[in-house]
Each structure stands twice: as C-alpha cells, then as structure tokens.
Amino acid sequence: xxxxxxxxxxxxxxxxxxxxxxxxxxxxxxxxxxxxxxxxxxxxxxxxxxxxxxxxxxxxxxxxxxxxxxxxxxxxxxxxxxxxxxxxxxxxxxxxxxxxxxxxxxxxxxxxxxxxxxxxxxxxxxxxxxxxxxxxxxxxxxxxxxxxxxxxxxxxxxxxxxxxxxxxxxxxxxxxxxxxxxxxxxxxxxxxxxxxxxxxxxxxxxxxxxxxxxxxxxxxxxxxxxxxxxxxxxxxxxxxxxxxxxxxxxxxxxxxxxxxxxxxxxxxxxxxxxxxxxxxxxxxxxxxxxxxxxxxxxxxxxxxxxxxxxxxxxxxxxxxxxxxxxxxxxxxxxxxxxxxxxxxxxxxxxxxxxxxxxxxxxxxxxxxxxxxxxxxxxxxxxxxxxxxxxxxxxxxxxxxxxxxxxxxxxxxxxxxxx
Amino acid sequence: xxxxxxxxxxxxxxxxxxxxxxxxxxxxxxxxxxxxxxxxxxxxxxxxxxxxxxxxxxxxxxxxxxxxxxxxxxxxxxxxxxxxxxxxxxxxxxxxxxxxxxxxxxxxxxxxxxxxxxxxxxxxxxxxxxxxxxxxxxxxxxxxxxxxxxxxxxxxxxxxxxxxxxxxxxxxxxxxxxxxxxxxxxxxxxxxxxxxxxxxxxxxxxxxxxxxxxxxxxxxxxxxxxxxxxxxxxxxxxxxxxxxxxxxxxxxxxxxxxxxxxxxxxxxxxxxxxxxxxxxxxxxxxxxxxxxxxxxxxxxxxxxxxxxx
Numbered sequence: 001x002x003x004x005x006x007x008x009x010x011x012x013x014x015x016x017x018x019x020x021x022x023x024x025x026x027x028x029x030x031x032x033x034x035x036x037x038x039x040x041x042x043x044x045x046x047x048x049x050x051x052x053x054x055x056x057x058x059x060x061x062x063x064x065x066x067x068x069x070x071x072x073x074x075x076x077x078x079x080x081x082x083x084x085x086x087x088x089x090x091x092x093x094x095x096x097x098x099x100x101x102x103x104x105x106x107x108x109x110x111x112x113x114x115x116x117x118x119x120x121x122x123x124x125x126x127x128x129x130x131x132x133x134x135x136x137x138x139x140x141x142x143x144x145x146x147x148x149x150x151x152x153x154x155x156x157x158x159x160x161x162x163x164x165x166x167x168x169x170x171x172x173x174x175x176x177x178x179x180x181x182x183x184x185x186x187x188x189x190x191x192x193x194x195x196x197x198x199x200x201x202x203x204x205x206x207x208x209x210x211x212x213x214x215x216x217x218x219x220x221x222x223x224x225x226x227x228x229x230x231x232x233x234x235x236x237x238x239x240x241x242x243x244x245x246x247x248x249x250x251x252x253x254x255x256x257x258x259x260x261x262x263x264x265x266x267x268x269x270x271x272x273x274x275x276x277x278x279x280x281x282x283x284x285x286x287x288x289x290x291x292x293x294x295x296x297x298x299x300x301x302x303x304x305x306x307x308x309x310x311x312x313x314x315x316x317x318x319x320x321x322x323x324x325x326x327x328x329x330x331x332x333x334x335x336x337x338x339x340x341x342x343x344x345x346x347x348x349x350x351x352x353x354x355x356x357x358x359x360x361x362x363x364x365x366x367x368x369x370x371x372x373x374x375x376x377x378x379x380x381x382x383x384x385x386x387x388x389x390x391x392x393x394x395x396x397x398x399x400x401x402x403x404x405x406x407x408x409x410x411x412x413x414x415x416x417x418x
Numbered sequence: 419x420x421x422x423x424x425x426x427x428x429x430x431x432x433x434x435x436x437x438x439x440x441x442x443x444x445x446x447x448x449x450x451x452x453x454x455x456x457x458x459x460x461x462x463x464x465x466x467x468x469x470x471x472x473x474x475x476x477x478x479x480x481x482x483x484x485x486x487x488x489x490x491x492x493x494x495x496x497x498x499x500x501x502x503x504x505x506x507x508x509x510x511x512x513x514x515x516x517x518x519x520x521x522x523x524x525x526x527x528x529x530x531x532x533x534x535x536x537x538x539x540x541x542x543x544x545x546x547x548x549x550x551x552x553x554x555x556x557x558x559x560x561x562x563x564x565x566x567x568x569x570x571x572x573x574x575x576x577x578x579x580x581x582x583x584x585x586x587x588x589x590x591x592x593x594x595x596x597x598x599x600x601x602x603x604x605x606x607x608x609x610x611x612x613x614x615x616x617x618x619x620x621x622x623x624x625x626x627x628x629x630x631x632x633x634x635x636x637x638x639x640x641x642x643x644x645x646x647x648x649x650x651x652x653x654x655x656x657x658x659x660x661x662x663x664x665x666x667x668x669x670x671x672x673x674x675x676x677x678x679x680x681x682x683x684x685x686x687x688x689x690x691x692x693x694x695x696x697x698x699x700x701x702x703x704x705x706x707x708x709x710x711x712x713x714x715x716x717x718x719x720x721x722x723x724x725x726x727x
Contacts, residue, residue: 318533319532
C-alpha cells in the first residue's frame with residue numbers, strides 16, 4: 001500500500017514531529033518521508049481530511065466479539081470493522097466465546113480468522129478449562145499458538161490455590177495471568193454498586209469491598225509466587241491505592257480501567273436502563289477521581305473499552321435479568337476527550353501494548369506505519385446512527401462526546417470510514 | 419379539577435406533596451362510599467384493568483380487585499404461575515398480549531426492582547406498581563400514611579420508626595419517601611445486617627436498639643422478616659430475632675408514652691409482634707387494611723381520569 005497523507009498534525013510524544021503539521025508518505029506500509037508539502041510521486045492516492053490528526057495506532061486490552069457461538073452479538077469480521085472505524089489498530093480479544101477459547105486450536109482459529117486484517121488481534125486464552133475455574137487450561141500450548149494472556153473473562157478464580165499455581169506455572173514461559181477482581185461471596189445477588197443509588201432503587205448492591213478484597217488477595221499471591229499479573233478493569237478508589245503500594249514493592253503487576261467507569265457514576269441507574277449494567281459496576285465520583293489520578297500517576301497502566309456486545313433480547317428485559325456489558329469501541333475516543341486533552345487521550349489509548357506482547361512504534365521516518373487518523377474537535381451527541389456494531393447496547397447513547405475518528409493505517413492496509 | 423402530576427404510579431419518589439394530598443382527599447370520599455349500604459360507584463364502567471401478579475400476594479391482590487370492582491371497572495386477573503411467563507415469554511410480550519385485548523390499566527406486582535418503570539417505557543397503558551422487588555410499594559405507603567393521618571390527625575411532625583428487615587423491604591423504602599414528603603421524621607431500626615449500609619443518606623435516623631427506637635417514636639411500623647428474599651441467613655434464628663426486635667405488650671407498657679402500632683401484613687404472630695399487641699387498641703393494623711381499599715380506589719380513579727382525557 002502506497003499513500004500520501006496531506007497536512008496532518010502528528011500527536012505522538014515519542015516522535016520527533018510531535019505537534020507538527022506535516023505530510024506523511026507511506027510506501028509498502030513503511031513511513032518513507034515526513035515533511036512539509038511532499039509532492040505526490042507516481043500518482044499515489046492522497047488523503048486530505050478536515051483538521052486531520054495522526055497518532056500511533058490505539059490499543060485495547062479487553063475486547064469481546066461473539067464468534068464462535070454468539071454471532072448474534074458480533075461476528076469477527078464486523079467486530080474488526082468496528083475496531084478499525086474506532087481507531088484501534090491492535091486489540092486483545094477475550095476468550096468468552098462458545099466454546100470458550102481454551103486450547104491451541106481455538107487460538108489458532110482466532111489467529112487464522114483475523115489474519116491479513118488492518119487490525120492486529122492478540123488472542124487471550126482462557127485461564128481454566130471451559131472457564132470453569134477448576135483446572136488450568138493448556139497455557140503453554142496456547143502461547144505457542146499466539147495467546148498473549150490468560151483470562152476467564154469476568155469470572156473470578158475463587159480458589160486462591162488455583163491462582164497461586166497459575167501465577168507460578170505461567171512464570172516458566174513469562175505468561176501474563178489476568179485475575180478478575182471480584183470476590184463472589186461478597187457479591188451475592190448484587191447487580192449494581194452498593195451505595196445510596198442502589199438503596200433508593202431497591203437493587204441489590206455489590207460492595208466495592210468485593211473488588212478490593214480480591215485485589216488484595218491477588219497481590220499477596222503475586223508477592224509469594226512472582227510471575228506476571230494483570231488486573232483487568234478495576235473500579236474502586238481503594239483498588240488504586242492497593243496497586244500503587246504493590247508497585248512500590250516492585251511487584252510485576254499492571255491494571256486497567258474501563259472508560260465507562262471514568263465517565264459515569266452509578267447515579268445514571270435511576271432510569272433502570274440496562275445498558276448501564278456492567279461489571280465491575282459504575283461507582284461514585286470519589287472512585288472516578290481516584291481512578292483518574294491513578295491514570296495520571298501511572299498506577300493504572302491502560303484504559304480499555306471493555307467492549308462487550310449484547311443482543312437486544314438479553315438487554316430489553318427486567319434490570320435484574322439483563323446481561324452485563326456495554327459496547328465501547330466506538331465511543332472510546334470521544335468519551336476520553338471529554339475528560340482529558342488530546343495529547344493525554346492519545347497517550348492513554350496507546351499504552352499497554354508491550355504488556356500484551358505487541359510492539360509500539362513512534363511516528364518517525366523508516367518506521368512501520370501503524371497509525372490512527374482522527375479529528376479531535378467537534379462535539380456531538382452519540383446516537384444509534386453512530387453504531388456499526390451488530391449489537392447496539394451502548395451506555396453512551398445520548399451522551400455528548402468530543403472528536404471523531406477517521407480510521408487507521410496498519411498492517412499495510414488502509415481502513416478509512418466512508 | 420386537580421389531577422395527578424404522573425400518568426403511572428410507579429413509586430412514591432415520582433410523586434409530589436400535592437399528589438399525596440389529592441389522593442388522600444379522594445380516598446376520604448371513597449372511604450365514605452365503601453361504608454354505604456351500596457358500596458359501589460359507576461365511575462369506571464368504561465375502564466378495563468388487568469391485575470398482573472408475578473409474585474405471590476393475598477391481601478394486596480384482593481384489595482386492588484375490590485377497589486376496582488367498587489369503581490365498576492372490568493377486571494381480569496393473571497398470576498405468573500398460570501401464565502406463559504414460565505415458558506420463557508418476556509414480560510413485554512406477556513403484557514402486550516393482554517393489552518391487545520383492550521386493557522386500559524395494568525396493576526403489577528413483580529419480583530424485580532424497576533419492573534414497573536421498565537414496562538411503562540415499552541407498553542401503552544397506565545401502570546400501577548403493586549410492589550416491585552425491594553424497590554417500592556407505593557399504595558402500601560400511601561395507605562400507611564393515610565392511616566397515621568386518620569389516627570393522629572396529621573403526618574407532618576410525627577415520628578415514625580420502621581422496624582425490621584429494611585434491606586429487603588419495598589414497604590420501608592416507599593414509607594420513607596412518603597413520610598418525608600409529608601414532613602414526618604423517620605427512623606429505621608433492625609439488626610445491622612438488615613439495614614442498608616448507606617440508608618442514613620436518605621435522611622433517616624438509624625437505631626439498632628428497639629427500646630430506644632420505641633421510646634423515640636409516635637408510630638412503630640413493624641415489618642415482616644422476608645425470608646424469601648434472603649440469599650443467606652442474616653440472623654441466627656427467628657427466636658433470637660424476636661428477643662431483640664419483637665414487640666410484646668410488656669415492652670409497650672414499659673414505654674414512657676402510648677405509641678401506635680402498624681404492620682403491613684401478613685403478620686408472623688409471635689415474631690415481629692405478639693398477638694396481644696396485634697389485637698390491642700394501640701394497633702391500627704385492620705384500619706390499614708380497610709384504608710387500603712379506599713386508597714387504591716383513589717389511585718385508580720385519578721389515573722383513569724387521566725386516561726379518559
């Protein structure tokens with residue numbers, strides 16, 4: 001693929017051209033030249049877009065589609081279109097399919113099915129057979145097929161001895177273990193954050209304690225075992241404090257936060273809208289403030305959309321019966337930009353790749369072109385018309401977002417939104 | 419003529435003070451009606467009401483049905499045990515099927531919080547919430563306040579303690595909202611395991627000592643322990659619960675004043691209150707039941723008059 005990007009503002013703190021408005025010439029997927037006013041050679045197609053900005057390609061550490069087994073939620077093909085249209089060049093794909101992705105052949109299927117796409121898919125394998133939390137899956141064998149991490153999506157490993165063994169075992173081959181931070185006995189029948197809103201609505205509460213106790217447990221285990229631990233989607237202020245302490249002790253731990261947990265408090269639940277039903281639940285302003293501070297001081301390593309398509313049959317029911325999850329890829333950039341400035345938003349969206357085994361390259365001459373194209377200006381109300389996901393379960397419907405994504409250039413492929 | 423500010427009765431928190439006054443004034447009229455030799459008025463001859471009970475109920479269902487019949491509405495009844503709900507039909511489909519038979523109003527009891535609100539967004543009918551999980555039971559709270567007003571002259575300025583399982587109780591929540599809206603002071607009392615952790619943020623006092631609570635209050639509303647809603651044991655035994663949170667006549671007589679005893683029913687005699695308390699002249703439990711019919715007539719009448727517009 002050969003292409004000339006005209007007058008794009010480069011947003012990349014690691015690039016020599018940060019904040020400069022330049023033309024970028026790409027030949028065979030490699031950045032050949034960055035300069036003012038490059039002449040088009042050999043009739044290469046030109047990209048000229050309104051207020052065009054370019055950054056290194058964005059990364060999401062927790063994305064779910066539905067194939068195989070839940071194609072009514074999302075297929076791999078359409079899911080990848082959504083990711084590209086939302087500016088993501090690399091995604092880690094969860095194992096929550098049916099059957100769950102818990103063996104070499106499942107990982108191989110994902111790799112094969114997603115090859116030759118603009119978006120790079122990093123498969124996550126299940127940590128335990130069938131995500132049942134009983135026996136370890138063949139972690140090493142999955143690694144050889146391309147699995148980058150191991151995670152029973154949203155299912156806590158309740159047996160501490162199993163988590164201990166997982167951390168010890170994966171350390172042999174530098175495997176990254178994920179542990180969903182939730183102590184299920186404390187959750188009980190809870191469906192939303194335990195606080196004044198849950199009290200007013202009569203909905204059963206999930207105390208933040210349920211998350212914090214599990215985070216504390218896993219950090220204790222990690223200190224004992226060594227190994228690499230990633231704690232996906234923390235949501236409470238105390239979890240941030242616990243992980244901050246662990247990092248001071250030099251434990252090899254990373255964590256993420258879901259963008260919706262930075263954007264919404266549990267106060268939005270008063271309408272009983274099941275699109276707001278997520279795990280971990282939406283919490284309080286105090287938690288949001290601590291999470292943002294954690295992102296700023298580096299305690300939290302990355303954000304995720306925690307993109308989880310759910311078809312309407314599982315959402316348009318009584319709140320207690322609705323499935324957990326919200327789609328999030330399409331709103332990630334616009335939502336973050338209402339909280340952070342553009343430079344910080346891009347920094348956040350490009351963090352965490354290395355932890356999941358992908359390389360991160362700055363926008364410089366000679367580098368592989370892995371780029372996201374966007375316009376950081378312009379507020380708009382997010383609506384159904386903006387959704388290309390198969391499932392429309394977005395908690396950002398009717399929210400005011402800022403900035404739009406044009407598309408990506410990655411893997412020698414151009415994917416620009418029409 | 420004044421009218422309600424809402425088209426559905428989904429919870430007390432969606433009402434204002436004027437709504438409550440209007441409901442009480444209307445109930446005064448209907449209470450007179452149901453004490454006449456002919457206990458019926460023709461007001462709602464052109465209205466059809468479906469009572470949908472997706473959860474067991476005896477008195478609330480009877481009370482609603484009687485209220486509807488005394489207003490001359492056509493009434494159909496439906497319980498989930500006899501329905502297609504158990505075959506996997508969704509709530510919206512079930513209700514829309516019934517509405518296709520030209521029903522104007524739905525009275526619904528449902529085990530899930532917010533079920534009435536959910537339904538009101540997806541179907542075309544006036545919805546009356548007859549209890550949704552641990553969320554609200556607005557007509558119960560209205561009849562409770564109405565009964566306090568009848569017994570003590572006014573609700574404003576009165577001190578009301580709600581005793582028992584606050585954590586699983588829609589009656590407690592609706593009562594808190596209703597009493598506060600009318601200017602009463604509210605306290606909740608029970609074992610700490612059955613008090614929501616953040617309940618004081620609703621502006622209620624919290625007490626775990628029953629004697630102190632009773633000495634503070636003018637009215638004690640004794641709730642039933644809702645074993646069916648508990649996922650785990652919140653206290654070791656009923657016997658031990660009664661030792662700490664049961665009201666008996668000796669305790670009542672030892673207080674420094676005469677308080678009014680209420681209970682939303684059904685009573686577990688000897689658990690929350692002993693028989694001599696339930697049957698004493700301090701108890702207004704049966705007045706509550708009678709007032710329930712008048713209150714429900716008022717609510718249905720006022721909502722129906724909005725449909726007719």
